[in-house]
Amino acid sequence: MTDSSNPPAPSSRGKNRELWVGLFVIVGVVTTMALLFTLTDAAMFRGRYIVTTVLPNAGGIRKGDPVQMLGVNIGRVQRFDLAQQGGVAIRLEIEGEYPVPADSKVELVSAGLLGGMVARVVPGVSPTPATTGSTLAGNIPPQILDEANTIADQAKKTLGRVQTMLSDKTVEGVETSAQELKGLLRELSATTVEQRKELKALTSSLKVTAQSIEKTTSGPELDRAIKRLDTLSQKAEAATASLEKSSHSMEAVLGRMERGEGTLGKMSKDEALYDNATKAMEGLNGASADLRELLQDLKKNPKRYVKLSLF
Secondary structure (H helix, E strand, C coil): CCCCCCCCCCCHHHHHHHHHHHHHHHHHHHHHHHHHHHHCCHHHHCCEEEEEEEECCCCCCCCCCEEEECCEEEEEEEEEEECCCCCEEEEEEEECCCCCECCCEEEEEECCCCCCEEEEEECCCCCCECCCCEEEEEECCHHHHHHHHHHHHHHHHHHHHHHHHCCHHHHHHHHHHHHHHHHHHHHHHHHHHHHHHHHHHHHHHHHHHHHHHHHHHHCHHHHHHHHHHHHHHHHHHHHHHHHHHHHHHHHHHHHHHHHCCHHHHHHCCCHHHHHHHHHHHHHHHHHHHHHHHHHHHHHHCHHHCCCCCCC
């Protein structure tokens, strides 16, 4: 007779099932971890491969700086690892479309004073291309250190000049110059105000003078003077014509006297009377010439004989 109070013993089939379940769980975890590790490598899905170069130091290159070969950007700096033998292992992510010979070298060069650094790949001659996990020889050209020293020297000089410019004497000189400039601007402003006043007064005086001249030139005094000058000129011309007519008449009379016609012709036989008549004729001709010259001079220089006061 059996004891019904004790539970039955588990069968061996149930134990095997638990063992298989545990094994499948472990395999699933390992598989999941492997997939996660594979999926975290983004270069695999972008068609890129990773190569490594070992250098004594990073030389100032940073993560994300470009990788160039023959002047073409073929990738970027992915990350840095400290090598066990000393130095720095730099991982370079290269585009799959650019094959790099396995015997190529990597140099860290400067991209300019403000351009950062570049990992430059010097291609080799090997027909075998580098693949993920390949290690390329690395080198740091001396020019990088020289440029760094030059930049440091230039920075020191620049800082020295800045300190010199910001010295106490320079600041005091700038403040003094600013104060002098303010005073000069004030004096210039005052001078400008005075010049404006003088210019305004001069403009008013010129306007008054112009108005006076306009009134004088357009007044009746000038018209009367011009009319008087025209009348005098006409009278002088009439006198000249009268003198010329008298001269012609006198010449006719003298001609008759020379021919012995009339009483005067007979009287001309007397030498004394003839001489007197000749002298009178010459004097008359001279007076006519003088009057003609006086008329011409009066036309050319009327101001000598007619004085006109505008003020």
